[in-house]
Amino acid sequence: MQRTPLCERLGIEVPIFGFSHSIDVAVALAEAGGFPVFGAAREAPDKISEDIALIKKRLRGKPFGVDLMYPKLAGEESxxxxxxxxxxxxxxxxxxxxxxxxxxxxxxxxxxxxxQIRNQAFFDAQTRAVLESEVSAVVTAVGLPKDVVQAAKARGKTTFALVGSARHVKAAKEAGVDILVAQGYDAGGHTGLVGTYTLVPQVVEASGGLPVLAAGGVGHGRQIAAAFGLGAQGVWLGTAWLATREYGTPxxxxxxxxxxxxxxxxxxxxxxxxxxxxxxxxxxxxxxxxxxxxxxxxxxxxxxxxxxxxxxxxxxxxxxxxxxxxxSVAWFNELTTVAAIVERLKTETRAALDEMKRNLKEEA
Ligand SMILES: Cc1cc2nc3c(=O)[nH]c(=O)nc-3n(C[C@H](O)[C@H](O)[C@H](O)COP(=O)(O)O)c2cc1C
Known part of the structure; x- marks a missing residue:
């Protein structure tokens, strides 16, 4: 698998980033050499502190992130x-x-x-739990609160932001975000209108050199090879892990x-x-x-x-x-393990890059 400068910077072996609500998935992905991000938006603040402490212990020093969502709300009932x-x-x-x-x-x-009800007090309590924890990276999605990014950086944490449009990049840069996740229309979860293949190069062009990850629809190594071509330094997957034994999907x-x-x-x-x-x-x-x-x-x-x-x-x-x-769900049609998915993606990426080299040589 091709490594990128971001792998060196974060201390990971493969540029595969995984969003999941499962601690077991997070641990397995770190063991497979990738970078796990634990989705905490659906967690009560007390539970977030507990879960992060558990992940930290099980990862024995490997880096990981926690993701929170900051949507604009239509109401603020307590x-x-x-x-x-x-x-x-x-x-x-x-x-x-x-x-x-x-x-x-x-x-x-x-x-x-x-x-639970989502309101500002709930988001503030979730944020406090994450900031006070030993997590190495904080990810913001749906909204981009500058104060959260700044507070995370002040505590030495790497910051990621999900962006769904090139026009969001300016705000992310102004907030001081370290890594951009260009999440396209193909993605599972809350998503914008621009397809991944269009979005990634637009975000890369607007990024001013910040590392960009390609997210949304990725399920095959050919897309990882393509993501490198689009200027991304890695890929970010969510749906993939639902088909793993570690996730324990009902x-x-x-x-x-x-x-x-x-x-x-x-x-x-x-x-x-x-x-x-x-x-x-x-x-x-x-x-x-x-x-x-x-x-x-x-x-x-x-x-x-x-x-x-x-x-x-x-x-x-x-x-x-x-x-x-x-x-991306189309690529996950049998129950497997996180390690097997990472292994398949590595093999496919290598093959796709070799094929590209062969094809381009023949063209030359
Ligand atoms: C079950 C599920 C829940 C998700 N929840 C969140 C979330 O809470 N916060 C977030 O930033 N992204 C969330 N996402 C989106 C992922 O971070 C990621 O961008 C997306 O899964 C990438 O596309 P893919 O599903 O085709 O791999 C979720 C995705 C899935 C599949």
Whole structure:
């Protein structure tokens, strides 16, 4: 696998960066030579401190990052109960009808979507937990708060920012971000409108020399070779890890992900209220259907649907289960391990680079 200057700088062996909510995935990726980023946006602040301490211990000195989201919100209620008072009756009735239609029992286990509300106090507490931890890198997504970037840097942490458009690069540079993650339309999760192949070179051109990672749709080594050609120093993957033993994806969701092709993902506001690419399911279909209400803006969509989403996940209600997933999902159709994915990507990248060299020589 080709190493890039960023590998030296961060002390990693391969320029493969992995976003995951799973500690086991993070540890396995670090062991395979990549750079793990633990997704903490769905975690309560206390749990974040605990999880980071655990990852730190298991990684025995290897670097890793933590990712937080900073979306602009439509409202600032201090509790879910308070926010519930604002939910339109039509929406409440729609969700109750879905619960009845699919015979969904109540959730029993704790779940982020059922228990938390996103507001500024919540983001501040999450940020404090991350800044006070021993994590080596802090990643910001969806929004880019300069004070968080500056505070992370003051504590000696490397800072990454996800950007979905070349016009976001200026703000990232002004905030002092160290590494840009150009996350294109193909990506799983909250995404912008510009495809990865178009976005990466635009971000590289605007970056003024900051290292750039290509994110969104990456599932094959050919794309890693292409990402180097586009000017990226590495790739950033999210969907890949959902198909690993380490992630422990629940059975009904796993079946759906393994069977999915690129066209089986869809961008919907029905998850969080903001555009988010997910694997298609009856959840996205029901919200897309004629007569369905328009999803509510963040944070109200989760206030409305949180308990039902938690129940769907807990009881694995097959037609409705879904997860954020990118167009890369097509490359992950069997349950495997993080190490096997990294190994495959390395082999494919090497082969693609050799093929490029051969083809270009023949052309010359
Ligand atoms: C299940 C899942 C959850 C995600 N949640 C977040 C998140 O909380 N914060 C974030 O910055 N990115 C999140 N992402 C996006 C990833 O960081 C990454 O940009 C994306 O997965 C890349 O595209 P790919 O899925 O095709 O590999 C998520 C992606 C997936 C698949």
């Amino acid at each position: 509790s879910r109960d308070e926010a519930k008072k604002k939910l339109p009756a039509e929406h409440v009735a729609f969700v109750a009808a879905l619960k009845a239609k699919y015979s969904i029992p109540d959730p029993v286990k704790p779940n982020f979507f059922a228990d 059975p009904a969701l796993l079946r759906k992900l393994l069977a999915a092709r690129s066209e089986d993902t869809v961008i919907t506001r029905a998850h969080s209220g903001k555009p988010c690419r997910v694997v298609k399911s009856s959840w996205s279909d029901e919200w897309d259907a004629e007569g369905a209400p328009k999803p509510l803006p963040m944070p109200y969509q989760h206030v409305l649907t949180g308990e039902l989403l938690a129940a769907i996940e807990e009881h694995q209600v097959e037609p409705l289960v879904y997860e954020a997933a990118g167009q």
